[in-house]
Amino acid sequence: MGEAKRRKKLGLxxxxxxxxxxxxxNNFNQILNKYPYFPYILGISLLAILIIDxxxxxx
Numbered sequence: 001m002g003e004a005k006r007r008k009k010l011g012l013x014x015x016x017x018x019x020x021x022x023x024x025x026n027n028f029n030q031i032l033n034k035y036p037y038f039p040y041i042l043g044i045s046l047l048a049i050l051i052i053d054x055x056x057x058x059x
Contacts, residue, residue: 003015
């Protein structure tokens with residue numbers, strides 16, 4: 001650790017680590033925890049839309 005030794009020789013405190021929070025991932029997990037059946041509802045609705053679109057395509 002070259003930087004740590006250099007900072008210690010200069011009398012500087014250790015470097016602060018900046019932790020980046022992923023708000024998007026945290027928000028998505030909160031939604032899934034609040035509504036656990038949301039992915040199933042979303043999947044079924046998308047499947048229904050695709051089936052309706054397929055039926056209309058072959059008319």
